[in-house]
Amino acid sequence: MTILHEEYYMKRSLVILLSFICGAVLDMTSAVEESVWLEAEGFAQLGGWEIDQQSMGQMGSAYIMAHGMGIPVHDAQTVCNIPKSGEWTVWVRTRDWTAPWKRGTPAGRFNVIINGKTLPEVLGTNGNTWNWQKAGVITLEKGDISVALHDLTGFNGRCDAIYLTTDPAFKPESDTTKLAEFRKQALGLKRVDDPVVYDLAIAGGGMAGTCAAVAAIRTGSKVVLIQDRGVLGGCNSSEVRVGLGGFAQTEPFPNVGKVVTAIGPIMGGGGTYSGEWYEDSRKANVFQRSPKNQYKLALNERVFEVEKDPDDSKKITAFIARNARTGVETRYRARLFADCTGDAVIARMMGAEVMYGREPRAKFNESLAPEKADKQVMGMSVLWYAKKATQATSFPDIDWGLQFTEETVYYIRNGDWEWETGQYRDQAEEAEYIRDYGMMAIYANWSFLKNHSKRKNEWALDKLDWVSPIGGKRESYRVVGDLILTQNDIEKGVPYPDGTVAITWDLDHHFPDPENLKKFKEPFRSCAYHRGIAKPYPVPYRCLYARDVKNLFLGGRDISVSHSAFSAVRVMRTLGSLGEVVGMAATVCVKENVYPRDVYATHFDKLKALMEKGVDVKPYHAYDSGVRESYHFKDLGFLSIKDEERKKKISSEAEKQYQERIKELNVQHIDMEKKQ
Numbered sequence: 004m005t006i007l008h009e010e011y012y013m014k015r016s017l018v019i020l021l022s023f024i025c026g027a028v029l030d031m032t033s034a035v036e037e038s039v040w041l042e043a044e045g046f047a048q049l050g051g052w053e054i055d056q057q058s059m060g061q062m063g064s065a066y067i068m069a070h071g072m073g074i075p076v077h078d079a080q081t082v083c084n085i086p087k088s089g090e091w092t093v094w095v096r097t098r099d100w101t102a103p104w105k106r107g108t109p110a111g112r113f114n115v116i117i118n119g120k121t122l123p124e125v126l127g128t129n130g131n132t133w134n135w136q137k138a139g140v141i142t143l144e145k146g147d148i149s150v151a152l153h154d155l156t157g158f159n160g161r162c163d164a165i166y167l168t169t170d171p172a173f174k175p176e177s178d179t180t181k182l183a184e185f186r187k188q189a190l191g192l193k194r195v196d197d198p199v200v201y202d203l204a205i206a207g208g209g210m211a212g213t214c215a216a217v218a219a220i221r222t223g224s225k226v227v228l229i230q231d232r233g234v235l236g237g238c239n240s241s242e243v244r245v246g247l248g249g250f251a252q253t254e255p256f257p258n259v260g261k262v263v264t265a266i267g268p269i270m271g272g273g274g275t276y277s278g279e280w281y282e283d284s285r286k287a288n289v290f291q292r293s294p295k296n297q298y299k300l301a302l303n304e305r306v307f308e309v310e311k312d313p314d315d316s317k318k319i320t321a322f323i324a325r326n327a328r329t330g331v332e333t334r335y336r337a338r339l340f341a342d343c344t345g346d347a348v349i350a351r352m353m354g355a356e357v358m359y360g361r362e363p364r365a366k367f368n369e370s371l372a373p374e375k376a377d378k379q380v381m382g383m384s385v386l387w388y389a390k391k392a393t394q395a396t397s398f399p400d401i402d403w404g405l406q407f408t409e410e411t412v413y414y415i416r417n418g419d420w421e422w423e424t425g426q427y428r429d430q431a432e433e434a435e436y437i438r439d440y441g442m443m444a445i446y447a448n449w450s451f452l453k454n455h456s457k458r459k460n461e462w463a464l465d466k467l468d469w470v471s472p473i474g475g476k477r478e479s480y481r482v483v484g485d486l487i488l489t490q491n492d493i494e495k496g497v498p499y500p501d502g503t504v505a506i507t508w509d510l511d512h513h514f515p516d517p518e519n520l521k522k523f524k525e526p527f528r529s530c531a532y533h534r535g536i537a538k539p540y541p542v543p544y545r546c547l548y549a550r551d552v553k554n555l556f557l558g559g560r561d562i563s564v565s566h567s568a569f570s571a572v573r574v575m576r577t578l579g580s581l582g583e584v585v586g587m588a589a590t591v592c593v594k595e596n597v598y599p600r601d602v603y604a605t606h607f608d609k610l611k612a613l614m615e616k617g618v619d620v621k622p623y624h625a626y627d628s629g630v631r632e633s634y635h636f637k638d639l640g641f642l643s644i645k646d647e648e649r650k651k652k653i654s655s656e657a658e659k660q661y662q663e664r665i666k667e668l669n670v671q672h673i674d675m676e677k678k679q
């Protein structure tokens with residue numbers, strides 16, 4: 004039976020009212036009750052469900068999502084222990100992500116299956132907001148039980164947590180702030196301290212954060228890089244699939260950008276390609292070649308809190324990060340910090356001044372700025388493509404989301420940079436809605452194309468092959484530094500004494516495409532205006548740290564630039580190279596015991612020297628030239644002929660073996676040659 008949104012929600016209100024009344028009665032008689040909390044993202048096997056952490060700050064947790072592109076995904080499964088036999092009520096924290104468009108059947112429906120028994124309520128049908136939906140009541144014996152999330156649609160059903168309780172009257176907390184405490188208690192989570200005090204802690208492992216980390220490590224700093232996904236690269240990862248743009252290693256510092264070159268995918272381009280083109284492992288492998296005691300790569304951890312110095316509220320002392328799978332919270336202490344989150348997550352938590360949207364023309368006298376300020380930004384993209392199958396393929400005829408018609412349908416086979424949305428929204432705070440709108444528009448357009456369009460026969464062999472589950476963000480909050488770079492600086496080539504890496508991209512402004520805006524209330528396609536810049540323009544160092552936070556560097560999309568200047572600086576070879584500058588500047592701060600601002604004021608010569616040299620990313624399996632002698636025995640190691648060096652590395656037993664073996668080899672050492 005198909006239940007449409009409005010009809011569905013009328014029925015649900017009745018059910019909720021009844022269960023509330025029953026609950027109130029039963030509460031008076033309740034004995035000692037037991038409960039079990041299960042984090043969906045902590046399930047032992049996720050099956051085809053994907054972790055989403057992009058809206059952790061807003062909805063209170065990571066969650067999992069059945070991203071099957073219309074084909075139900077494999078169950079997520081786990082085992083948990085039930086402390087007492089009896090009747091258990093099962094609650095699931097979920098939402099109907101298609102409710103905002105008030106049409107058709109909720110898209111992301113799923114069931115909970117316990118010990119092989121499907122609980123009666125179809126979940127993901129509880130309205131727009133994240134909340135608890137009752138899955139059903141089940142009799143359970145004390146001991147281990149199996150729990151599965153069973154996707155019914157392949158259309159992004161989502162589950163944050165499952166709460167089992169013996170108290171039929173109890174409904175878990177709805178309010179996000181109270182829920183955070185409730186969750187912590189239920190899971191018994193404790194905050195742990197990373198024992199190291201790092202020189203530099205970086206939040207965000209996109210190209211900017213990753214390059215900053217490598218540069219800082221290679222110039223001698225101790226670094227922790229905290230990235231909320233399991234892979235590095237941000238938009239350039241196989242998860243989002245944006246190609247690197249612009250040039251690295253340009254004048255005036257042609258040696259900056261070597262890290263970008265070393266970790267950047269070899270292939271790429273303006274389009275969207277299959278996952279392996281983005282070479283995720285290349286970005287992680289570069290760390291393997293750094294001294295282990297000099298870095299920590301904290302993947303799947305999201306910084307959600309900062310600790311301030313009690314004596315100086317403008318200084319950060321620690322990041323608190325939560326693991327997206329285990330929920331464990333870790334305190335990372337450091338002397339310096341870098342906000343490479345793209346959303347200025349750290350700067351905003353510190354109350355630093357930020358910019359969002361388009362500044363008015365008068366503010367920086369920029370010709371490409373609008374007369375009046377507004378909140379319009381370059382939007383988020385959900386990239387996707389179809390592939391040809393050898394036989395005709397079908398796609399569900401969906402009744403939810405936007406209603407497409409012959410007049411509004413797009414006869415296309417992929418969505419690239421132009422599949423862009425959320426231009427009038429807050430990219431950080433409304434990320435889930437924006438991503439969902441972009442994704443819903445893909446499915447609704449594709450469904451109409453495949454099932455109803457006049458030309459559907461031409462699309463018969465086309466199969467939706469890949470839709471990114473993650474929104475690729477272009478523009479969000481920018482942080483005010485000691486200098487805000489403007490369009491005029493770039494166009495007029497205004498020289499600053501602290502110029503660093505050069506911008507090489509066009510001024511490239513995106514707008515909602517007027518054609519799309521005519522058809523739909525909210526845009527999901529964009530167009531761009533390009534204006535070439537006369538020559539590469541070096542970004543001043545003062546754009547790379549926050550004006551209002553003493554020890555906070557800025558890297559990537561949130562650096563201190565106007566909206567119009569951002570349109571040119573925002574590509575990843577430029578932002579990655581600027582990340583390298585941040586890493587080097589952090590090392591200068593460490594060595595000179597100063598803050599980011601002082602590097603400009605009193606130590607810029609040292610940063611300049613590092614930028615001239617660049618960061619060494621040596622090829623593996625190569626020897627530096629220089630006169631030295633060693634023996635290499637696989638079992639004993641690579642050993643210098645110098646007694647004092649060798650004896651530090653090996654035991655006396657190994658030394659004995661070494662002596663015996665080299666005697667047999669009878670090699671002429673350099674000093675012997677000289678004596679002859």
Ligand SMILES: Cc1cc2nc3c(=O)[nH]c(=O)nc-3n(C[C@H](O)[C@H](O)[C@H](O)COP(=O)(O)OP(=O)(O)OC[C@H]3O[C@@H](n4cnc5c(N)ncnc54)[C@H](O)[C@@H]3O)c2cc1C
Pocket residue numbers: 206207208209210211212229230231232236237238239245246247248249272273304305306307343344345346348383384419420475476477558559560561573574575576578
């Ligand atoms: C569709 C699209 C097309 C584009 N086209 C191009 C192009 O052709 N060429 C080009 O060079 N650029 C292009 N861009 C721009 C470019 O991708 C971005 O400007 C670039 O990704 C910015 O890099 P970043 O490291 O600042 O941010 P991101 O790539 O967004 O990386 C930031 C990372 O930080 C993580 N993070 C966020 N908050 C936290 C937190 N609190 N704790 C831990 N981790 C966190 C995020 O998950 C993310 O992985 C495009 C962008 C989009 C969306």
